[in-house]
Amino acid sequence: MPADPSRIVTARQMLAHLGLTPADLAAQPEPARRMPTLAEYLPRVAAAASPGTRRTYGTYWNRMSADLGHLRLDEVTASDIEALMRQVTATARTRRTSRHGRHAGEHVIAAARAVYRRAIADGYLTAPDSPMERLRAASRRLGSRTLGWHDCDFCGAFKSNGEYRYYLPDGEIYAAPMMILHYVEKHGYRPPGELRDGLRAAGQPRWDWRAERLHAVLLDQSEDPDFRCQAAVDLANWNDPRALDALRRAAHDEDLADVAGDEIGRSLAAFVDRGLARDLLTEELHVMVRYGLEEASGR
Template sequence: MEYLDLSPYDYLSFPLPMRTVGWLGRRYGVQGASMAPMTGAELEQLKAASRRLGSRTLGWHDCDFCGAFKSNGEYRYYLPDGETYAAPMMILHYVEEHGYRPPRELRDGLRAAGQPQWDWRAERLYAVLLDQSEDPDFRCQAAVDLANWNDPRALDALRRAAHDEDLADVAGDEIGRSLAAFVDRGLARDLIAEDLHDIVRYGFDEASGQ
């Protein structure tokens, strides 16, 4: 799949509107050639923000330019201005190996970004995660992305989701990974891993390096 940067994202269904960055291919080539190359600091900011993949699928995508790199999944960047950007896992490969230069909107946003404040995006993901009538894949992606908010409401939703057996059967590993992120931040010190659903605990242990 190929998009011009900053196009509306419509590759897979997702509960929030997003814009695309880094979806390169042969039709448009390596975008951003008119921009200044990324600085070392900007590259480190992009790497730090590209810390967890969502929307992983059964297939793999080969780099259209060299064929030497495969990717699966997407990074999502929640910026303080309320914009959300989706990029393929391949984005770092494109930057480092093919000279791709992400748009200024993303680079400036990452420079300013810390943990996003609780907002309408978090409210939407919170509601999706806890709504048993929602699409299971939407709920899984909400479990992944709520960990972007260092907020007790996100932790509350994940704790509740961990006890939803039907959801845990299909998204338990992602719930566990998100819970581990809160433990790492010191916000869930009372969480007892042994009490978790087996699949949730698997994701928790994997993320915790246990």
């Protein structure tokens, strides 16, 4: 739309009154946007988050503010976050559900990701287009947990339990131990080229035949309970109301909840974190579903 000539005349008169010309404005660069410190920015993150996200990450955001709040957003390093994770893990109160503080440490990483996702969305930072970031973003839900933990064979400084499954756009599904993120970041491991290429094209998985199959297995009471449990884990990879509906229904299946309620609860927690299950009434859930939900939420 062409500018109104009368507005142009008015603008020129105002510039002349100020002793300026249009060339003066063009030559003057816009002032750089001030980068906030972590302590300054965290209240904005909390205000924009859903109640479920604040409940999950609020404690860890407070700890980040106390320990790293003096640093600007672009000054905080991965080593800073990892050091904080180790401090929180070492000082976490030991509970039957705490896995010796491991869950608290995992929540520190997740809380930091939430902060930096918001900083990228607000334009303070840009997301690096790196294989590590794509792999981390695709590592959405940990499944196939075991009773024990595996120490890193190279450094002994990291423990893992379970595996991630990656649903690629071409229909392929890859599985890797939880340790894959540590191996890539600390020990230079390169995942197979097919997985790296698939992650380059992958975003949030679209609802497809794989999701339909998992949906059907989860709700089929004649299926093997172990298969239904894995379906409950993997459906959390889809940010889709159909996945949430299936998990809600599974949460009220007494027989399934007896054996897999904790995994159903952890998957429901992922939807609460995304702000898609704000109306979830936890008091109506099976005790094992509540246990998984509360464990994943850090409560």
